[in-house]
Amino acid sequence: xxxxxxxxxxxxxxxxxxxxxxxxxxxxxxxxxxxxxxxxxxxxxxxxxxxxxxxxxxxxxxxxxxxxxxxxxxxxxxxxxxxxxxxxxxxxxxxxxxxxxxxxxxxxxxxxxxxxxxxxxxxxxxxxxxxxxxxxxxxxxxxxxxxxxxxxxxxxxxxxxxxxxxxxxxxxxxxxxxxxxxxxxxxxxxxxxxxxxxxxxxxxxxxxxxxxxxxxxxxxxxxxxxxxxxxxxxxxxxxxxxxxxxxxxxxxxxxxxxxxxxxxxxxxxxxxxxxxxxxxxxxxxxxxxxxxxxxxxxxxxxxxxxxxxxxxxxxxxxxxxxxxxxxxxxxxxxxxxxxxxxxxxxxxxxxxxxxxxxxxxxxxxxxxxxxxxxxxxxxxxxxxxxxxxxxxxxxxxxxxxxxxxxxxxxxxxxxxxxxxxxxxxxxxxxxxxxxxxxxxxxxxxxxxxxxxxxxxxxxxxxxxxxxxxxxxxxxxxxxxxxxxxxxxxxxxxxxxxxxxxxxxxxxxxxxxxxxxxxxxxxxxxxxxxxxxxxxxxxxxxxxxxxxxxxxxxxxxxxxxxxxxxxxxxxxxxxxxxxxxxxxxxxxxxxxxxxxxxxxxxxxxxxxxxxxxxxxxxxxxxxxxxxxxxxxxxxxxxxxxxxxxxxxxxxxxxxxxxxxx
Numbered sequence: 001x002x003x004x005x006x007x008x009x010x011x012x013x014x015x016x017x018x019x020x021x022x023x024x025x026x027x028x029x030x031x032x033x034x035x036x037x038x039x040x041x042x043x044x045x046x047x048x049x050x051x052x053x054x055x056x057x058x059x060x061x062x063x064x065x066x067x068x069x070x071x072x073x074x075x076x077x078x079x080x081x082x083x084x085x086x087x088x089x090x091x092x093x094x095x096x097x098x099x100x101x102x103x104x105x106x107x108x109x110x111x112x113x114x115x116x117x118x119x120x121x122x123x124x125x126x127x128x129x130x131x132x133x134x135x136x137x138x139x140x141x142x143x144x145x146x147x148x149x150x151x152x153x154x155x156x157x158x159x160x161x162x163x164x165x166x167x168x169x170x171x172x173x174x175x176x177x178x179x180x181x182x183x184x185x186x187x188x189x190x191x192x193x194x195x196x197x198x199x200x201x202x203x204x205x206x207x208x209x210x211x212x213x214x215x216x217x218x219x220x221x222x223x224x225x226x227x228x229x230x231x232x233x234x235x236x237x238x239x240x241x242x243x244x245x246x247x248x249x250x251x252x253x254x255x256x257x258x259x260x261x262x263x264x265x266x267x268x269x270x271x272x273x274x275x276x277x278x279x280x281x282x283x284x285x286x287x288x289x290x291x292x293x294x295x296x297x298x299x300x301x302x303x304x305x306x307x308x309x310x311x312x313x314x315x316x317x318x319x320x321x322x323x324x325x326x327x328x329x330x331x332x333x334x335x336x337x338x339x340x341x342x343x344x345x346x347x348x349x350x351x352x353x354x355x356x357x358x359x360x361x362x363x364x365x366x367x368x369x370x371x372x373x374x375x376x377x378x379x380x381x382x383x384x385x386x387x388x389x390x391x392x393x394x395x396x397x398x399x400x401x402x403x404x405x406x407x408x409x410x411x412x413x414x415x416x417x418x419x420x421x422x423x424x425x426x427x428x429x430x431x432x433x434x435x436x437x438x439x440x441x442x443x444x445x446x447x448x449x450x451x452x453x454x455x456x457x458x459x460x461x462x463x464x465x466x467x468x469x470x471x472x473x474x475x476x477x478x479x480x481x482x483x484x485x486x487x488x489x490x491x492x493x494x495x496x497x498x499x500x501x502x503x504x505x506x507x508x509x510x511x512x513x514x515x516x517x518x519x520x521x522x523x524x525x526x527x528x529x530x531x532x533x534x535x536x537x538x539x540x541x542x543x544x545x546x547x548x549x550x551x552x553x554x555x556x557x558x559x560x561x562x563x564x565x566x567x568x569x570x571x572x573x574x575x576x577x578x579x580x581x582x583x584x585x586x587x588x589x590x591x592x593x594x595x596x597x598x599x600x601x602x603x604x605x606x607x608x609x610x611x612x613x614x615x616x617x618x619x620x621x622x623x624x625x626x627x628x629x630x631x632x633x634x635x636x637x638x639x640x641x642x643x644x645x646x647x648x649x650x651x652x653x654x655x656x657x658x659x660x
Contacts, residue, residue, distance in 0.1 A: 182587045207558050223383060236390060244298055247264075251354070255375075255376040273286070273290070315369075445501075
């Protein structure tokens, strides 16, 4: 006797035919398809687009790659449907969806664990980065195994099969020839609701205000993008190439680079050198860039940025003397740009470059910008461990900065090292503050000339005070001039003193030294010179940056992808809603009831409408007449319930004199 046996979800003739295994294979297929569509395809497209000589990030290129992506997605859907077959095991389609949700949950949990591990490594320093990476990898693997185990359990497979039997993952129709009018109206209503939501997102610009892509950062695969280098230039400039091998493009200039793009330092160097060659840049600038590139990533970035800042400073000095009617920059604009230039850090000059270009274009001088403004700017990406270690050196316990050199022999080794740095060497910013020290008189017969020059430099000194200061000036106890002066002014003062017969030296007014060396030097000088006044000690400004992670993109181009997904979801929900058996039977019954309604003829409809309108006019007239009667009665002076302003001289009386 034959016996009917109901198939149980999860049972098959081979392991590969089990719904759970097929669902997991489907997840792999979906992930591979997403990787091709959102990673491989755009990369191949833009590589070919740039090789063809088109400008990157153009609207036409983005539109074409978007259309191509939709075509490829359609191809993957067709291939995936054929791989599943016409009658796949119950629960496979829903299983793919549920498994993807589980995978997303695992990724979020792993990222949460990774954020704590990074905190313990880089902030509290409880363990090394290698240990933190092992913790994250172990935790992620454990979560994945737990997710697979739970997904393959019979209870979960039963839930998945029941979920799929609800009809949300099937394309079959239910009684398509019945209740068509009500079904179409229902579909239209759902689409109007979804369209209204999409329109609201687009019109309010909600998606444009957030991130361009929704991504999940991968722990311990991030680098610090140096936005402010502070007083740590000399340490970052000495980093090995493996600790800083990439940059983030900030401005394109005349290159083909895309702002926001993360590229290797070799590619950035090629772009800079190509611009210099195409624009016919001076040989000195090309040599400085080449030398900085050999030193490392940070020197290259700082050299390019410092060159741009120097050009801006030169243009401001040139155009501030021009009259506005001649096309010069207005005085207030020059003043604002100078203030912004002083605050600009050579690690990131994007805002300064954009502000200056905008002002020059406003006065019609955009074409006057030199080759420096054709250079692409970038910020260096540095290993996080190296970034933390360098900022530790900037701590006051390890290093400090002193200002106001009162003796040229105070820590001369550090001073001479900084003095001999030329602009562009190691990418370091040239010292901006210098001190001029008078060491004595070279020719005693010209002592009066030296005194005269000293009084010219310091008008506040009287004749006797100036003569005593020059007489007491020795190499051990020099006379300090202009403890904070530009290099050009300091050299001019030095030359003036030497021409008068004095001995003068120029040293940076500020310098960075180890804290221990500074304190030992101060003690040594106090033993030699009783009234020795040490330079002012200052704290170093640490480097600041933001972490740029290697990211796992969950949804690219949010402002375009989200509306498309919402439209597609609205279409699918509307279609499946009117084909779900329970709801479809309700719609069919609703249309059947509507068909039982006796609708009036057009003549009867017109007659009834006229009757209603006449009744409304009669009621409105009656209410108007009654309202006017009560207005007169209630505003009568003996009653005085309603008070209306009178059109007479009483309107000009004071408020407290009016009668109510």
